[in-house]
Amino acid sequence: MDKLPKIALPAIFALIVLVIIFSKSTVTIGSGQAGVLYRTFGDGVVTDEPPMGEGFHIVAPWNKVFVYEVRQQEVFEKMNVLSSNGLDIKLDASAWFQPKFNELGKLHQEKGEDYVQRVLLPTIRSAARSVVGRYTPEQLYSSKRDAIQAEIFEETKKIVEDEYIQLNEILVRDVTLPPTIKEAIERKLRQEQESLEYEFRLVTAKKEAEKVTIEAQGKADANRILSASLTDKILQDKGIDATLKLSESPNTKVIVVGGGESGLPLILGNN
Known part of the structure; x- marks a missing residue:
């Protein structure tokens, strides 16, 4: 019984050491993550092998594993x-990005775990200043927001792709102009809209007047043609036809007493 404690203590100590070693030798990579292996007694960061994928891994206890998020992220x-005329513009933007999976080791070795602050954000700021500086406040306020968003994306992507970062999208969420400039632009836009509306009314009125003129001219031309085609002989024949039709009516009594100046019969009564 006296020897048991002497045997048990080393065993307990050995068990504790084994637990520590085992805990240091296992790594679990979560969903959407990847691990970069650092060999303490080797060449350091492993860049010539794919990073560790999701799941359970066993590594030497003296090595380290740096875990990165490899899903799409947003910052x-x-x-x-500054705009092209030197006015201060507030720009609210976000970026969708993710590290390039197969180059994760190089990203860790050259940029480190804070690569977003070291590389991505400074590049976005630089691209935004360059792009916005090409436009006036009026363009930023109205029609050019999509254009500057696309240009910031292209300029940022061109740089960060060489830094092992995959840029998926740049979103310009808000462009804030100085209040006085914004009011001046809105006033100008209202005036332009009112001017366009006035021009539209003028064009509409002109077209309506042209329509009335054309209709009147058509009627005048028709009357002139009709007048030119009505000779005395045609009028006399039409009068005779009308008189004959009237005399054939059962409800009409016609007394013909002679001819008028035009040679047509005279109607004295119809009762």
Whole structure:
């Protein structure tokens, strides 16, 4: 019984050591993550092998594993930039990105775990200042927001692709102009809209007047043609036809007493 404690203590100590070693030798990579292996007694960061994927891994206890999020992520950035005429513009943008999976080791080795602050955000700021500086406040307020969004994306992507970052999208969420400039632009847009509306009314009125003129001219031309075609002989024949039709009516009594100046019969009564 006296020897049991002497045997048990080393065994307990050995068990504790084994548990520590085992815990140091296992790594679990979560969903949407990947691990970069660092060999302490080797060449350091492993860049010539694919990173560790999701799941359970056993590594030497003296090595380290750095875990990265490899799913698409979003980062927000608010910045002050200058327009082409030097006015201060507030730009609210976000970026969708993810590290390139097969180059994760190089990203860790060259940029580190805070690569978003070191590489991505400074590049977005630089691209935004460059792009917004090409446009006036009026263009930023109205028609050019989609254009600057696309240009910021292209300029940022061109740089970060060489930095092992995959840029998926840049979203310009808000462009804030100085209040006085915004009011001036809105006033100008209202005036332009009113001017366009006035021009539309003028064009509509002109077209309506042209329509009335054309209709009147058509009627005048028709009457002139009709007058030119009605000779005395045609009028006399039409009068005779009308008189004959009237005399054939059962409800009409016609007394013909002679001819008028035109040679047509005279109707004295119809009762």
